[in-house]
Amino acid sequence: MLEADFEPNTFILTSLVQFYGKAKRTDDVVKIFNQLLELGITPDERFCGCLLNVMTQTPKEELCKLVNCIERADEKLESSENFKNEASQLFNSIGSDVKKAYCNCLIDLCVNLNLLERACELLDLGITLQIYIGL
Structure with a gap:
């Protein structure tokens, strides 16, 4: 996407997180989350909701990867x-x-x-x- 000169935004990155989550590619979800932060984009409520939705579909043994993202995305979502x-x-x-x-x-x-x-x-x-x- 970046090589084709497309500027990623919250909508596109949220869609990618949902896609990778459905495909059970947790590491790619984390990668997209990290890219969002590196681009200086603040995760909005829909992005955080998408992360929560992906967590409901993630195997228990991989949840810790996404918990870290949730805690970094929105302090109100910490346990x-x-x-x-x-x-x-x-x-x-x-x-x-x-x-x-x-x-x-x-x-x-x-x-x-x-x-x-x-x-x-x-x-x-x-x-x-x-x-x-x-x-």
């Missing part, structure tokens, strides 16, 4: 001792157009990692904050 409070702060700080996607991905991750209590906390929080309406 915390006060899980429900931190999750609430995260949901209150992001746009309404990505809240449901974030919550869905975080619930999926918790289920995949057998953290069912945290998944239930997130579902409860999603209902309380009206991320999920009509449940």
Whole structure:
């Protein structure tokens, strides 16, 4: 892409992350993330949501590679001792157009990692904050 004089932007890099994630090419996801930072592009909410989505499809043994990216992309997505409070702060700080996607991905991750209590906390929080309406 760079050799063809295309300027990468968040949209293109988000698409590449999604593509490599679906192809189970975790190292390439990390490479794209690093390129984003090297280009001085700040990961936006959609890019971070894409990373979360890729994490739900990533084998457990490779998740640590993506956790590092998430922590570097958005400090609000770091793990915390006060899980429900931190999750609430995260949901209150992001746009309404990505809240449901974030919550869905975080619930999926918790289920995949057998953290069912945290998944239930997130579902409860999603209902309380009206991320999920009509449940």
